[in-house]
Amino acid sequence: MEKLPTIPVELAIQLTTNWRLFYADIYNDSVKINKKIDPDGQEVFRGFRIPIEDLEQLLEVAKSFNADHSEKINSVRAYLVKDSQDPKQLSDIHIILVPVVGGKEIDPSPTRGDVQYGNDLLQIKDGTAEAHRSVIFDFTTPCPTQCDTDSVLYSSQNV
Template sequence: MSSKLTEPTRVIIPVSKAIERTTNWRNFLKKNLEEQESWKIPKAVYISKEDILDLAAACHADKSIAGVRAYFSLTVPEEEKFRNEIKFVMVLVREEEGMPAGKDVIYLPGGSSDDDSSVYDFTRPCPDFCDTTSPLFNGDQ
């Protein structure tokens, strides 16, 4: 099955455009957070090479897998401000008739319980794990 879902999405943009977009993101969130909480603004997510290769292997093992989707998540309810950690959880995405954005594969084949999960949580979020010298982090050129 060939669809827009399986087309490559890699677009290389100029560094200045990347800085502009990441600055727009931080400014957008700052407007919606109290000043004392601005340190919690999610800026990036680090994913190790090994984890990327593992996901790629899962994609290659099942020809119906079209890609991967990442969701922002919080480790605890929002009210617990100082214990909270912003994370990415990632799922494989399968092509599905009638679903142009694909279908999340949240269970292992044949599984249906929480223990049969196909949801990956192996990211290190920034602000906790950041390159603070990067212009994508701080907006400086």
């Protein structure tokens, strides 16, 4: 099995710090309220908790689909979503995960050229019936709602 790419802890700390500063700056500049949020405060949206069991369910969908189709599910796309349009409500941000069919490669560089990134698979045929069922997965919980508040990735105060 190919080893997944990892990054050093120090880089992860810097990247998560960059995100908290960026998020707080954008929020503080755009929301017309008296209270500003602190980059290390609980109001800053940080990430998502995804149960392994749910990822395994998504993998089962991919395996089943791939067994019956020539073009395969080879990745998952995460979309940021919000339950409300209220900018003051910060606890309802989460992600949905969508299987992606096709695509040649995952290229993290900003100069992508004409690389094909695959197509979102939103529904699959449900058995032998003509009915379709959604394969858009919404099982994540946002951080700070479910966070490791003692982690060095959570706050610069923990470093």
